[in-house]
Amino acid sequence: MTLISVRDLAIGYGQTPVASGISFDVEEGDFLCIVGENGSGKTTLMKTMLGLMEPLSGGITFPGGMKGSEIGYLGQQTQIQKDFPASVYEIVISGRLNKCAGRPFYGKEDKDAAARSMELTGITDLRNRCYRNLSGGQQQRVLLSRALCASSKLLLLDEPVSGLDPDATAEMYRIVKELNDSGVAVVMITHDVDASLKIARTVLCMGDVVRLMTVAEYLQQTGGQGK
Amino acid sequence: MIDKLVMYLAYPFVRYALIVGVLVSLCSSLLGVTLVLRRYSFIGDGLSHVAFGTMAIATVLRLSNNMILVLPVTILGAILILKAGSRTRMQGDAILAVISVSALALGYLIMNVFAVSANISGDVCATLFGSTSILTLGQSEVWMCMGLSVVVIAVFIFMYNRLFSVTFDSDFAKATGQKPERYNMLIAILIAIVITLGMNLVGSLLITALVIFPALASMRLFGSFKAVTVSSVILSVVCAFAGMVLSIMIGTPVGSTIVAADLVMFLICCCIGGLRRGGR
Ligand SMILES: Nc1ncnc2c1ncn2[C@@H]1O[C@H](COP(=O)(O)OP(=O)(O)OP(=O)(O)O)[C@@H](O)[C@H]1O
Ligand SMILES: [Mg+2]
Numbered sequence: 093m094t095l096i097s098v099r100d101l102a103i104g105y106g107q108t109p110v111a112s113g114i115s116f117d118v119e120e121g122d123f124l125c126i127v128g129e130n131g132s133g134k135t136t137l138m139k140t141m142l143g144l145m146e147p148l149s150g151g152i153t154f155p156g157g158m159k160g161s162e163i164g165y166l167g168q169q170t171q172i173q174k175d176f177p178a179s180v181y182e183i184v185i186s187g188r189l190n191k192c193a194g195r196p197f198y199g200k201e202d203k204d205a206a207a208r209s210m211e212l213t214g215i216t217d218l219r220n221r222c223y224r225n226l227s228g229g230q231q232q233r234v235l236l237s238r239a240l241c242a243s244s245k246l247l248l249l250d251e252p253v254s255g256l257d258p259d260a261t262a263e264m265y266r267i268v269k270e271l272n273d274s275g276v277a278v279v280m281i282t283h284d285v286d287a288s289l290k291i292a293r294t295v296l297c298m299g300d301v302v303r304l305m306t307v308a309e310y311l312q313q314t315g316g317q318g319k
Numbered sequence: 320m321i322d323k324l325v326m327y328l329a330y331p332f333v334r335y336a337l338i339v340g341v342l343v344s345l346c347s348s349l350l351g352v353t354l355v356l357r358r359y360s361f362i363g364d365g366l367s368h369v370a371f372g373t374m375a376i377a378t379v380l381r382l383s384n385n386m387i388l389v390l391p392v393t394i395l396g397a398i399l400i401l402k403a404g405s406r407t408r409m410q411g412d413a414i415l416a417v418i419s420v421s422a423l424a425l426g427y428l429i430m431n432v433f434a435v436s437a438n439i440s441g442d443v444c445a446t447l448f449g450s451t452s453i454l455t456l457g458q459s460e461v462w463m464c465m466g467l468s469v470v471v472i473a474v475f476i477f478m479y480n481r482l483f484s485v486t487f488d489s490d491f492a493k494a495t496g497q498k499p500e501r502y503n504m505l506i507a508i509l510i511a512i513v514i515t516l517g518m519n520l521v522g523s524l525l526i527t528a529l530v531i532f533p534a535l536a537s538m539r540l541f542g543s544f545k546a547v548t549v550s551s552v553i554l555s556v557v558c559a560f561a562g563m564v565l566s567i568m569i570g571t572p573v574g575s576t577i578v579a580a581d582l583v584m585f586l587i588c589c590c591i592g593g594l595r596r597g598g599r
Contacts, residue, residue: 139490142490142493142494143493143494144490144493144494159496160496161494161495161496163494163495165490165491165494165495167488167490167491170488170490172356172357172358172486172487172488173487173488176356176487177356177537177538177541177542177543177544177546177547178483178487178542178543178544179542179543179544179545182483182543182544182545183487186480186483186484186487186491186492187491187495189480189481189484189492189495189496189497190495190496190497192480193496196476196477196478196479196480197480198480220543221542222542222543223542224542225542238491242491242495
């Protein structure tokens with residue numbers, strides 16, 4: 093089943109597009125990596141897919157009947173979040189709000205879902221800790237857990253390992269791979285090409301021309317060294 | 320001491336003042352948490368100056384219940400500040416400053432040009448610092464205040480989870496189908512209501528203190544959104560109550576006594592927070 097289908101999309105702020113001619117599909121259980129230089133429009137593409145920005149032209153559809161609000165998103169951390177007084181549990185369960193239409197409070201199902209996604213991302217023991225006192229790696233796992241709480245079908249991850257040390261990075265990749273193996277489709281922006289291509293299936297290469305290829309094709313083209 | 324307090328409590332206007340004071344401090348501290356976290360602390364300041372300007376017009380027009388005019392205009396001001404902040408190229412805080420000083424200056428100007436009473440500076444001082452007008456509240460004003468407070472509290476409770484999500488990460492909230500703009504509007508309207516109510520209590524210059532002190536103090540002590548919210552409500556109500564009782568007993572101005580109590584509480588919380596962090 094095709095979860096999200098992007099056709100001849102042009103993205104950008106204002107009139108001039110940052111990137112154009114983008115077409116790809118994300119199937120159920122897929123793993124797509126988005127690579128490209130700084131400023132090539134990776135984050136912009138992801139925000140457009142999430143409906144945070146309007147596309148300049150082209151279209152994004154959900155052929156499989158998934159709703160646009162059923163995507164889990166892990167974005168780049170904002171200034172506000174750094175000293176925000178919130179417990180891990182409060183943040184994770186806030187991912188369930190897209191299932192709470194018309195309900196002001198969380199029900200048992202929401203609490204179970206939050207517990208399950210904390211379990212899957214290995215942060216159950218951090219449940220009552222304060223977000224601002226966690227390490228960078230732990231914070232990223234909390235945000236991943238929230239994304240997972242919002243969707244068990246498709247996760248969009250914007251540089252989930254930026255600023256993490258090698259151990260935390262490996263742990264993050266292990267969790268993401270595990271989630272993907274269990275059937276969650278993943279779209280991930282990354283600069284860490286070598287490690288992420290080991291777990292990805294297809295690569296979207298952003299730049300003057302936007303190209304979609306398999307990992308094997310990408311490696312062949314770049315001389316087998318990733319970059 | 321206690322005798323004196325009991326004696327004062329026998330007067331209905333003292334009881335009214337206490338009720339209004341507690342309600343206003345409760346509502347303002349509820350909203351304070353999200354405002355402080357979003358770096359919106361000063362929206363309260365700007366809006367209170369708008370409210371001051373409108374109050375001046377209401378005085379000139381000799382309206383019996385000035386809330387009828389002040390409330391809608393302040394809500395309008397809140398919406399304007401938000402819209403302007405997100406649309407134009409000017410910085411949000413610059414817009415706030417523009418609106419705030421203009422309203423203050425025009426308000427004072429209007430009061431002077433169309434002087435209603437002989438004691439202008441007394442009137443101005445009363446609107447800026449709250450003075451004793453809280454002790455002259457009529458029954459209808461108290462009812463109005465209670466009604467509006469119930470609205471603010473109910474809306475806050477029903478929107479609590481969504482407000483948290485939008486405050487923590489408005490991009491994520493929008494991506495999962497919330498409407499952050501709508502909640503921003505809601506918060507602006509609620510804060511406009513609270514400020515209009517608070518004008519009587521501490522006046523338009525000091526109202527920001529009621530909004531930010533309890534939230535800032537609680538953030539030093541607690542690490543979850545719920546605990547911070549609950550604690551700022553408790554701290555705020557305690558301070559307002561203590562401040563009002565004190566001011567009645569020793570005859571100090573109500574507004575500044577409450578704010579002084581808030582300040583002391585904030586400093587104490589800073590110390591406790593610092594000690595805890597140091598001890599770890
Ligand atoms: N809020 C904004 N307003 C206007 N232009 C913007 C805005 N944010 C980004 N841009 C521009 O859009 C282009 C693409 O930015 P984007 O953030 O998508 O890059 P990216 O590929 O994610 O880069 P990075 O690897 O550094 O994260 C850049 O040239 C940037 O200058
Ligand atoms: Mg980016």
